[in-house]
Amino acid sequence: MSPIALRVLCLTLGLVLASCSEPSTELRRSARVEGSVAPSGPARGNAYLFLFAPGEAPPEQRGEPRYVTAVPEVRLAAGDARFRFSEVGPDVYRLWGFLDANGDADLTVDVLAQPGAGDWVPESSVELNVQPGQVLAADLALPRRVLRPLPAFQVVEQGEGSVLTLTDSATAITSFSVKSEGFGLLRGEAPRFFVRLADSNGDGTPDDVNGDGVFDLWPQFFLRFVPRPGQTVPLDSQGRPAQVLVPLLPNPAPFLGGLQGDPSREIAADLLQLFVIPLAQAVTDEPGRGRVVTTLGAIPVGEYELWCVNDEGGSWFVPNDLGRRTVEPVSSQALRFRVVHADAADAGAGSR
Structure with a gap:
């Protein structure tokens, strides 16, 4: 709890x-x-x-x-x-x-x-x-x-044994899909992914933060590392543990034509394909510097949560309490995410 x-x-x-x-x-x-x-x-x-x-x-x-x-x-x-x-x-x-x-x-x-x-x-x-x-x-x-419903979702590929296994490969192209779903718990408009181009400074020009030539999209997805006892993460300047994230890229191809390069446009979608970006980032908040993102040399192996954040700050993550409750648990919300070494014997389980 x-x-x-x-x-x-x-x-x-x-x-x-x-x-x-x-x-x-x-x-x-x-x-x-x-x-x-x-x-x-x-x-x-x-x-x-x-x-x-x-x-x-x-x-x-x-x-x-x-x-x-x-x-x-x-x-x-x-x-x-x-x-x-x-x-x-x-x-x-x-x-x-x-x-x-x-x-x-x-x-x-x-x-x-x-x-x-x-x-x-x-x-x-x-x-x-x-x-x-x-x-x-x-x-x-x-x-x-608040205009948006919470970005509630479930993973289409549930994996074997309620675990979706990914690898730390720096070269493999890995993807899986997520489907919007309210599970009968959210009132008002049905949950959907409202896809739009990111424009953090409001200048009308879409963002391309990493300079890869592909516009950044809302909602944003990432895997968040959940270290177990004995596993360490980088520390910030005040000795606090960093958040270690693996970015995920929603496939933009189905939406770019409809968005027409205009951040004011949006498209409601029920299904998104997510590509795993083969890198890990340590995110800290430093005094006088704000949010600092540092690329790590490798993706840590271990357990992760899958997060979605929309443009209003609403969030959803899996696994969550809905999957852990004893009365009427929602099985899709108990899905766990595990990163293993690319050469591990079980690396292929749940991979795409």
Whole structure:
């Protein structure tokens, strides 16, 4: 179970409402953060709010919240949008949250613990410097409505024994396909891949970050290394482990004609072919430099997650909690990904 799930299971709505009581004498040095949430649209659904460490807050980063609270729909509908975090340890945090307008967020399931189509979100998180014993006022506006459904998917080639095996070959061309699928869990518009040309600076010219002559596309896919005990990854300048990623390239051929080199155009697709780029990258966030990408000499062998990120920051990854739950597990969401040496005896299992 994810850290978010553990926090939420300990934080029922009854506890949220009870948090309006005064802190005990033993916790006088603890602080309190309180304010109101302000969605721009109708106040339908529950509002969820989080306190993150400064370098872990959405939408720029994806971390685990230190504190969680909520404003139930019944209170929002009555015009009471107040929230409170009680017993907050003094520190620097970033406040972020969202209004679950469609009612399909589930904070006990990792891939569902995020806003989707129709939900309301802030433009950015709000930095808070919480002092001992302080009662800190901090409101959170939610002016932006999410347009895209979550990029939920399953892999077409399930592999043998629920494992899709790839190799670390620097020369082999490997691919597999993913299909959009909501599993009956997402409300509103059916999940699809909304394919469009990337234009990070908004100048109307498609991006080609690596200079290979092929325009970059949304959504973006990558394999994320999940090191096991004894496996090491590069560290950043502050000694924190880097994210090790293997980029995946969606086959652009079916879409380039329809996109016509225009980043404002998009094509909805149910199926994408992904090519494995035969390199690994260590990604770190360095003070004063921002995001730093370093190419590694080889792809680490071991376990990986398959990630998809859309142009609004919505994400999906496999394996996830849907595949691990004991009641009605979704078997396609339990698929594991393994990279082996190209000359390994089992290198061909699940490879394309």
